[in-house]
Amino acid sequence: MRKISPAVWAFVVTSTAGFMAALDNLVVTTALPSIRAHLGGGITDLEWTVNAYTLTFAVLLMLGAALGDRFGRRRVFTVGLTLFTLSSLAAALAPNIGALVGARAAQGVGAALLTPVSLTLLTAAVPAARRGLAFGAWGAVNGMAVAMGPLIGGTIVEHLSWQWIFALNVPIGLALLPLARLRLTESHGPNSRLDVVGTALASAGLFGIVYGLIRGNSDGWTSAPVLAGLAAGGALLVSFVVWESRTATPLLPLRLFRNRTFSAVNGASILMSLGMFGSIFLLSQFLQNVQGYSPMTAGVRMLPWTGMPMIVAPLAGLLVDRIGGRVVVALGLALQATGLAWFALIVSPHVSYAAQVPPLVISGTGMALFFAPVAAVLMGSVRPQEQGVASGANNALREVGGALGVAVLTSVFTAHGSYASGQSYVNGLTPALWVGSAAIGLATLAMLTAPRRSRARALVAAGTAQPVAQGTVGDGEVVDGAATPVG
Structure with a gap:
């Protein structure tokens, strides 16, 4: 029997753990009616079953990266996985809504510890020439987990119970823990000191911003708690930038x-x-409230969108190794924006499912082309010793973007529509989709600002450097590859 390589073990362990952490972003949304029927609580309590996870996940991601650099990435990964597994069990056994919210917050802490170091652990285990494919598969797994959360959650609730959404994490976590200990290689970052002040400022600032965004729709954007959260969060983030520019050991260089x-x-x-x-x-x-599908059926109907990464992502990973990630990522973003715009043009209370399939497929293809290569582009743009910090920052910004997206698009929806009727829902959904499409269109333009040809690659062409696929650089730009100076 052929021996399983360390790279394969690293991929299996880190991507499976990452899948669980990413899945919990949206997996609970289709279970909220069942949770309310079983545990009681008002709408605010139910909101916190979602928000407690998002908040702690977003604000502690950079801390997770810093702790990995300081105490060892495998060690922090194992601690995070242990906490995530135990808190998942606590969520499944929660006797009341308050206990469930607390368990969800603890899940977010565990996810914030394991997520930023997982990609760094994978990088260390995979040969440089294969990192594009490995990053593509890793990114696709995590992206698919986020997108398929409603389908998986709806299926579990419909055929088992809401408790199993969390209980299923427990045996998976228990199986991964010994593998993480035995199959992952320990590594550390360059700094032996933690940036305690920077960590506190970044965490508190992100908490204030994300809290204000999440609570804005329910409490009112001009309410004192929301304004205080946004103002204090913004001030703390400015203080964080000032501190980081002066400290000798910054959390985020x-x-x-x-x-x-x-x-x-x-x-x-x-x-x-x-x-x-x-x-x-x-x-x-929309699929449930307007078109009358059950949670599981609605998830199935979204498979042309959420299932496309399983088909497209492996091809996207290979493309990164051949032509680089910049063009692939930009194309994926453009397709996502096109798919949402198409849906905004055709959506109506009685639109046929056949008419929905093309924009769903286009959006799903675009999502796959984004998630698969983006990790390779990100990790190839920084030094190896900075990859943990880079991964934590990128994941934190994506979580903040997700919270912002739900808040902003829901705010647009409520300004133009409501749940009163199918047509009223469509009246709000249409402009919200246009805003979503515009945001991803801007993302396309942002990606196209990345340099077409790196300084490091120019050195390779001139014969003054040796190429290292998806490797490291100094202060030069890297998009599709990297180089190390000779001598």
């Missing part, structure tokens, strides 16, 4: 943003999440 590729990828990621998360949130409800 600001010089990374001088790299056009790094800035473009992060700008595109936050805008893509804004459009995608908000659109999936509203479209899944």
Whole structure:
């Protein structure tokens, strides 16, 4: 029997754990009516079963990356996976809504610890020449988990119960823990000191911003708590930038943003999440509330969108190795924007499902072309010792973008429509989809600002550097590959 390589083990462990963490972004949305019937609570309590996870996940991602650099990435990954598994069990056994919200917050902490270090662990295990394919598969798995959350959640609720949404994480987590200990290689970042002040400022600032965005629709955008959250969060993030520019051991080296590729990828990621998360949130409800499908059936009807990554992502990963990630990512974003615009043009209370399939397929193809290569482009734009920080920052911005997308698109929806009738829902959904499409269109433009030809590649062409596929660079730009200077 052929021995399984360390790279394959690393992919299996990190992508499976990442799938569970990403899945919990939206998996609970279709279970909310069942949770309310069983545990009681008002609409605010139900909102927090979703928001508690999103908030803690978003605000602690950079801390997870910093802890991995300081104490060891495998160690932090194992701690995060353990916490996520135990809190999933607590959520399944929650006797009341308050206990469920607390367990969801703990899940978010665990996910924030394991997610940013998982890609770094995978990078260390995979040969440089194969990283494009590995990153593509890893990104596709995580992207598919987010998109398929409503389908998986609806299926479990309809055939088992809402508790099993969380209980199924437990045996998977228990199986992964010994594999993580035995099959992953420990690594550390370059800094031996934690940026405690920077971590506190970034976490508190992101908490204030995300809290204000999430609560804006229910409490009112001019209410004191929302305005205080947004103002305090913004002030803390400004303080974070000032602190990071002065400290000797920054949590997020600001010089990374001088790299056009790094800035473009992060700008595109936050805008893509804004459009995608908000659109999936509203479209899944359109299929249930307007067209009368059950939670599971609605999820099945969205498979042309959510299932496309399983078909397209492997091809996208191969394309990264051959032609580079910039063009593939930009094409994926353009297709997503086109799909949402198409849906906005045709949506009506009685639109046939056959008419919905083309925009769903286009959006799904675009999502696959984005998620598969974007990790390779991101990780290829920074030094190896900065990859944990880069991954944490990118994931944090995507989570913030998702929270922003649900808040902004729902705000547009409520300004033009309501749940009163099918036509009223469509009246709100249509402009919301246009906003989502516009956001992803801007993401396309952001990605196209990345340099077409890197300084490092220019050195290779001139014969003054040796190419290393998807490798590392100094301060030069890297898009499709990297180089290391000779001598």
